Amino acid sequence: MQALIFAAGLGERMRPLTNHTAKPLLPVGGKPLIEWHLDNLSAMGVSDVVINISWLAEQFEPALGNGDRWGLRLHYSHEPYPPLETGGGMLNAWRLLDPTQPLLAINGDVWTDFAFGALAALEPGQLAQLVMVDNPVHNAGGDFHFNGNGVLSSEGDPRLTFAGIGRYHPELFADWSAYAEPTGRAADDLPRFKLAPLLRSAMQKGLVRGQHHAGRWTDVGTPERLAELDTQLRG
Template identity: 40%
Template structure:
């Protein structure tokens, strides 16, 4: 089956980027330049190429820079809305809280279709935000989310979750992988969170695993958590 409405997405861009200082003292991490362009623009182009038209960018640190750089999204073929957590709440709401605040745009009128979530500080060129992945998740209406996982990097050797033979994420497994900070989510995971609440995502993921409602799959392409100046420099030298 194919989804009738174009998929929506949120790019998470509210973090302070402490480990990237002093670079992030004057520039939000998702706007740092990677291979000639702001990091977040790699996501925006890929989302537009996959048919996404509505994108939310949540912001806090130096948040006025985002609309100044990205505008309304029209040059990417998108309509970008800014969920300004700093302006509205005095600080970042963390991942689950940020998504909950943006739900009216991501799942209007209680839409049950999954939407994309991707962190603005990861580099994954070639990732396909495809309708095929959306259709596959539509075949599993019981799943609250589907995570894309990558092999563990040296800075995160223990990983996050395993992947079962049934495609479900496992909290405990001999082989664990790192969440690539990209996935498909349903509004039901966040609909009980009062907008404006500060809340991390990990407890929600763990609860979904316990309920056998969290899918996971491997991403075999390039991926970098652009978390330090050294990793940024390595990408720009490559």
């Protein structure tokens, strides 16, 4: 199994903490935020993990090494400034792994007690399986409609929040070039585009499913949320 941890963000909402420390390396509950994910991935039997990096990229390898501590093989995907967004970052990460196999991808700035091994496998024809959580205060309107059969859609109520944890089939990216942004770089350079439009397109065809996690989840997007989570984990 193979996975990606998104860690290339600039951490602008976390300043001044991220002026000198990359957001996924900020400590919470006694260890860097990203290490909670590595523990979780190791427990589910993942072998290879790509970490995409850009802002303060030089900090990651000294902090995490090659993955031996977790029984993982870590690969570092260096991205230019500005980073490649979620879609471009995932496409580029796949190039370091097996591009024919599904990829588990996790936002590096979330914390959860969801066991990644509980993420459902993709069924034939399915392009993505997303973990959904109850809407937090800062995203009260939610992201996607979650119906009783587990099918996700971009329209309709009630809506839940995407947890930033999902399993993706390579075919989801079959038309990625239609969503790529002009970068001003050479035509053969790395593409930059968001994942959300690809997901919405697949949702229109009924090819994206979700599962509801009712446990703990935090979008560690501000210093205040980081401090609150740290207090909870140490309590």
